[in-house]
Amino acid sequence: xxxxxxxxxxxxxxxxxxxxxxxxxxxxxxxxxxxxxxxxxxxxxxxxxxxxxxxxxxxxxxxxxxxxxxxxxxxxxxxxxxxxxxxxxxxxxxxxxxxxxxxxxxxxxxxxxxxxxxxxxxxxxxxxxxxxxxxxxxxxxxxxxxxxxxx
Amino acid sequence: xxxxxxxxxxxxxxxxxxxxxxxxxxxxxxxxxxxxxxxxxxxxxxxxxxxxxxxxxxxxxxxxxxxxxxxxxxxxxxxxxxxxxxxxxxxxxxxxxxxxxxxxxxxxxxxxxxxxxxxxxxxxxxxxxxxxxxxxxxxxxxxxxxxxxxx
Numbered sequence: 001x002x003x004x005x006x007x008x009x010x011x012x013x014x015x016x017x018x019x020x021x022x023x024x025x026x027x028x029x030x031x032x033x034x035x036x037x038x039x040x041x042x043x044x045x046x047x048x049x050x051x052x053x054x055x056x057x058x059x060x061x062x063x064x065x066x067x068x069x070x071x072x073x074x075x076x077x078x079x080x081x082x083x084x085x086x087x088x089x090x091x092x093x094x095x096x097x098x099x100x101x102x103x104x105x106x107x108x109x110x111x112x113x114x115x116x117x118x119x120x121x122x123x124x125x126x127x128x129x130x131x132x133x134x135x136x137x138x139x140x141x142x143x144x145x146x147x148x149x150x151x
Numbered sequence: 152x153x154x155x156x157x158x159x160x161x162x163x164x165x166x167x168x169x170x171x172x173x174x175x176x177x178x179x180x181x182x183x184x185x186x187x188x189x190x191x192x193x194x195x196x197x198x199x200x201x202x203x204x205x206x207x208x209x210x211x212x213x214x215x216x217x218x219x220x221x222x223x224x225x226x227x228x229x230x231x232x233x234x235x236x237x238x239x240x241x242x243x244x245x246x247x248x249x250x251x252x253x254x255x256x257x258x259x260x261x262x263x264x265x266x267x268x269x270x271x272x273x274x275x276x277x278x279x280x281x282x283x284x285x286x287x288x289x290x291x292x293x294x295x296x297x298x299x300x301x302x
Contacts (some may be wrong), residue, residue, distance in 0.1 A: 004296065004297050004298055005295075018296055021292055021296065021299070022296070022299045025289075025292070025299060030284070030285040030286075030288040030289045030292070031288060031292070032288045032291070048281065048284055048285050048288065050285070052277070052281050126203070126277070126280075129277075129280055129281055129284055130199065130203050130280055130284075132284045132288070133181070133199055133280055133281075133283045133284035133287060134181040134199050134201070135181075136284060136287035136288040136291055137181040137182060137183045137199065137283070137287040138176075138181045139291055140183070140287055140290055140291045140294065141172055141176070141181070141182070143291065143294050143295070144156075144294070145155065145169055145172065145173070146155055147155055148172070148173045148176060
């Protein structure tokens with residue numbers, strides 16, 4: 001029913017995001033790309049673990065891409081752990097030390113540094129989990145029933 | 152990237168489920184088909200509202216389909232409200248009165264009778280919402296990246 005998008009049709013950040021989503025699956029985390037947190041703030045990937053742990057992973061394809069990001073600290077209040085995902089050519093010395101790190105490509109990724117744990121407050125976790133659930137189901141429906149009225 | 156499945160390729164219950172998912176979208180509920188609750192118990196549709204309300208909707212395409220269902224009361228402990236979805240030819244007198252009812256077809260549906268409200272306990276709601284979130288995201292990833300390793 002569906003054709004896979006070839007890697008050559010994806011932007012560098014999307015290639016990283018695809019491989020990172022696979023790496024997260026290997027770690028038993030289910031992830032959603034482009035998760036909206038509030039107006040003008042979207043996470044490249046948000047992931048949920050089986051105990052409800054919430055991770056955010058920002059994918060940076062280049063030094064310029066990282067330098068242009070003025071808002072990464074804004075993500076910290078929306079997750080228990082915050083990671084970067086970069087490719088193997090990325091100058092990782094640029095990245096702040098108090099964050100987690102994956103090295104990824106279009107096919108997978110590996111955790112290089114665990115992220116510090118800053119546990120979300122229960123009410124915030126409930127809100128984020130519900131938003132994640134609704135956004136995921138809505139997008140799945142849009143893909144499976146693109147003719148749906150009002151979607 | 153995706154072709155819609157023609158209605159003629161869907162089983163009667165799937166046709167109802169497609170229209171019901173559209174009806175739920177109209178009511179601002181996001182739904183997931185075939186949601187597994189526990190071994191040997193799946194909901195035809197589970198839906199989440201913006202305050203975290205959880206509905207289950209079972210789609211019955213015929214009298215025989217309804218009569219074969221010995222386990223519908225097992226769904227009640229997994230939702231705040233329980234509904235049937237049937238087509239306009241269904242003998243609705245068969246349905247228990249203390250349940251909600253939609254009349255649906257492949258294109259939409261209408262609520263005929265609101266379901267009684269039995270509020271879930273907070274811990275159960277958290278578990279169901281998390282399971283719904285993870286299942287939705289995992290299926291979306293399977294559709295968007297069918298070549299994903301380990302999916």
